[in-house]
Amino acid sequence: MALVAAVYFLIVHLRSLPKEKRNRTALNLVFTLLVVAVIVLSLTGRIHWIGAALTGLLVALRQFGPALLKLMPAFSLWQQHKAKQTPPPPSPDNKSLSRAEALSILGLSDPVTEEDIVAAHRSLMQKLHPDRGGNDYLAAQLNRAKDTLLS
Template sequence: MGLLAFLLIGLAAWLIWTGRLQRMSAKDGMALGAALVGAVMAAKGKPVIGAPLLLGAALFFFTKSQPAKKRAKAATPSVSPAPQDIAAARKLLGIGADADARAIRAAHRRLIASVHPDKGGTEALAAQINAARDLLIKEAAQRH
């Protein structure tokens, strides 16, 4: 039990040291909680309950640590975006059709500063704004 506690303390220290606790999603938290419950159950003499929880959490974190290329077997084909998607992205960022990559990034920075999740905004809105920026930068690169 002492070795298990030492390993858990080491895991927590590593998570804090690398800053992963700050970037932890809800799924990460649930997997970490399952690992802790599994470790406690295994330490209390119930390895049949604890081992699957520990192994499941370890598998989750292992697959998450693999690069996205290795996880995705088939690459999605490159499809040109629809004109209405580009128009919606421009409207979201508040830029004109002639905006270059620098103007797109500047508009993105101004907008994301006010709606960032750390400032009280939602992750969904920030993701939409980031997707609009990426779409418009790709479209601007294709134009030039």
């Protein structure tokens, strides 16, 4: 009986509002009733906790969504600014290395065997490879030095 009276009161209240406020108030009312229903269902164990968590996420999105949408242009500008600050890794120049430069890069001295070159390259590449914390430029230099010495 109390529920019927509350619904009647809400309908009368909504009809008394101006048309501009009526739709927004009705939407807020429906949303609030759904949240209350989910809270009651989760407290009584009739809804899974994941359902309650998803409802909480929807509430948070509804509350913070407009602010997040206003921040999107600022986030985009920040990403562009960050991309400008990070210089691209220098690309190795296309000129060929001299034998002395290649030996210096690999930390070797003449006379050197093919096995020495491969072992030095492998050892340095394990330390300087991009997948292991090195960078592309140093790995490319090591590869160029090895190729120069082996050709």
